Amino acid sequence: MNHSAGGSAPGHRVDVEIRWAANHLSAAGVESPRVDAEWLLADALGVDRGRLLLVDAVPDDVRARFRRAVAQRAERIPLQHITGTAAFGPAELAVGPGVFTPRPETEFLAQWAVAALSGGSVTHVVDLCSGSGALAIAVALLVPSVRVTAVERSPQAVEWLSRNVDEAGADVAGRVSVVRADVTDAELMRELIVPATVDVVVANPPYVPEGSTISPEVTHDPHDAVFGGADGMAVIVPMLPVIAEMLRPGGLVGIEHDETTSVSVLTAMASTGQFVDVRAHDDLTGRPRFATARRADGRACDTRGKMAG
């Protein structure tokens, strides 16, 4: 059905529907009610959000679908679970129950990885705790020379991840391999990834300290995807020696973390004695959100990383 400009289709006014939904979502405590209302109406109409203003009118059947979606969102079901997709950089990912919904802040880590890879020839990237494959697929789309290994432990998440890799097209599917494994299992990881061969590791592990207050939307993410033990470090700490082993000398790692655990992550990285140039990276609001380091060249066990603000 064509709902685009032209003609005078009978139905309901787009602006009125959006205003109604935004008010409803605002009353339910949704953080970005107007934007979510627009996404939901665009999804119900089957048009891009940017083309909503070109739509003449909302037919009855679409309006009924839209209102059901608004009711779900008012129950604080994540927008991406209702539409079934999450945008992440250049990637469009299928998401739903059983997999972590990628967050916009992780795009900073993807951008860092892309910059780190620029100018390289064929390189091997490993995405640890890959979830829906957001980082793995975005990096593969943005850097055509890379080969990516995406490692994820949850069987349900691996299903979403494999589907997203397949749906990203033959080129990406040919360069991204999916591995189901526990990233803290050093022996298994050594068998899966040849030591000292990886150029860049990215990881967005579970890192929220257990007991932290979370929004209703976050309860729809798997618990094991969000929480990283009492201090948020339960996966990060045992993952560090695994990363040190897989990276080639001079290879780089970037790890997203909770805004409260920057010092813990930097200290843990530096205290392995296997990383140098340990640095904190802030988000746009000035909060530290990921840490990076370079693999020491193997001789430098006494070369402790220097922390930068």
Ligand SMILES: C[S@@+](CC[C@H](N)C(=O)[O-])C[C@H]1O[C@@H](n2cnc3c(N)ncnc32)[C@H](O)[C@@H]1O
């Ligand atoms: C915060 S989510 C990040 C997902 C994805 N990288 C992203 O940025 O959207 C963390 C992911 O790590 C996975 N995970 C948790 N513990 C793990 C472990 N020990 N080994 C491998 N994956 C793990 C979870 O299942 C979840 O998919």
